[in-house]
Amino acid sequence: MDRYRRVAVFLLANKGSSIRMFKKKNNGLTIVHNDTLLFLSAAGTALQVDHSLSLTAFLEDDTQAANIPPAVLNRINRLLIVPDYWIGQADLSLQSRKRSIVEAFVERKLTAEHTDLPDIGLFYGYSLATHPSEEDRIHTFFLQDPLAYKLYDKLQSIDATPHDITTPAYIWEKKLLKMEPDAINTGVGLVQKHSLESYLYFYHQGMFSFSRSIQFSTLSDESAEALQALTYEINQSVYLFSQKKKSELESIFIHSARKEDAADLADNLGREVRALDVDGEGQEPSPELEHSLGPCSVFSSQDVAPSAKFSGIAQKIHGRTRAWHPIQRAGIIIGVILILILGGEYAYLVKWSKLTMTSDNIGWMAEQHHRELMDLYNDSLNVLLQETRAPTASTTLLTLAGCLPINVKVTEMKLSLTDAPMVVLACIVRAENMVVFRETLTGLIDNLGNAFYKSPRLTKHDVVLGETIAGEGYVDYPIRFQVRLL
């Protein structure tokens, strides 16, 4: 009883954590833009800001974390979007494509090259080049800004550890791949133009190359000066792109609230610039949202969903841990289903077993009685069989008498019917001469052989002849022999 009470106390004490284990938390994400940390959640397809605070204050002042609403904290921080420059990129060369070797190699290289970042071995991602000419190339990306590590630790301390860390450039990469699959596999430039700032992204062979951020001094919608500045920066970046990638930029896309920007920029650049409509029905983000979210203001909840499969960095240990979650979930679900099925089977079997046991109890007495009777009968049969197999005295004597020729007279007989049944006979054969005696003896032996066919056959040598007694016209031949009875 005491044991049950202890179990109940334990269950009550752990009730909260047990429920938390199976409770489905809501998803949220965090964005770092300029010096602001924003907590967001999905509101339909759009993203809504639930809370924002100064990044510096959050990192340096512990009381700031206490001001975050519990509703915001009590959800899974699935993604942290950091500025592009927080994540560095490097191309490494390695022949092997074996995961364990590649990871050890990347980890060693990054640790050696970034001695100021001791945890860099935990915060990196990589992709293997698929192009035939770059078979040994490993494209790595890693957290290169110490602020990123500080932020991660801080978020972890308030139980808001992000599952993945990515940048707007990586989200654009997958978005472009979806919208312009042919173009992104060449050299592509993307201009994301907001009213007070613009972002330039450059991709080569489907992979992010570099990005730029341009601040405008005046509102870009009304300023030709801003467009000139943008043109200048694009030209500089195109030159840098051709230098870095040894290839020309094939296409330039622009995303801007002002529809004329594509044509104006094309005029300034002297090349085609294609407008990119990412907002579907033309609903542009508000200037306030642009200001607070920066490049992330154009992203929908689908763009940042795990299904978008953009490049990202997951803390190595946590990433591995999360990889087990689907297996655990499957194990629990399948296990519970099996328990229900097997439990049902057990209940049915117990019910059936009780039914058979009831009838068994009724028949138990009868069974015992029958068994005893059968045992007794078996014993009786064995004894009777032994009795009938043993030769009987009367039958043996009658058979012996039937074997004796008419001129043979028994003088002595000893019949034994114990373990080795046998008969010893002493007779007198009355014969006129030796020929008749021999014939009589042969007849006697033949008769005995036929009557006791299971016994060893008697020969003349087995018959002991005694001293003959001569009479008138006959001779008495005393003989003695024994027959084994089988």
Next chain:
Amino acid sequence: MNHMLTRKWIAVAIIWAGILIITYMNTQAIGQIRHHLTSAEILEKDEAFLRANFDKITRDLELHAALNKPIDSLQIELLSLENRLESLAEKENLTDFDMDSDVAAQQANRIPIEIYIVGDFKDIIFWLLTLEKDMTYLRITGIQMAKKMGSEAHAYSVELDFRFEISTTAAQLTQG
């Protein structure tokens, strides 16, 4: 996170341990049911066999029972047996009847007996046939025949085992 992972693994382990336990219990229950069914089947077959062979079984059991004579006292029974055998011998024209019992050679439920008798071969055969048929508790273990001196008749020495069973009442009285 690792803490949560461990808890989930514990949950998985408990659930699957439960599955193994229930599977074991099911196997046991199936085994038990199978045993009950087999017993019931055997019982049914036994019943059918006993019902179908009731007469034969009864007869065989009676024959078996007749191989040992239930007695209350060995001495009294030996006297009675001697009288009965002598009477039978007289009936078959056998003479010079004499019976010896070797009490020293007595075993748990049998005692050797030796009978001396004189008569014709035919008569002795009839006498033996009566013994074998009506007195199955007497087992003939040996016969010796010799010509009687100064006579045409033969003298027989018949060795028998008298198989008996002290009845429960008698045994209780003896023990008391």
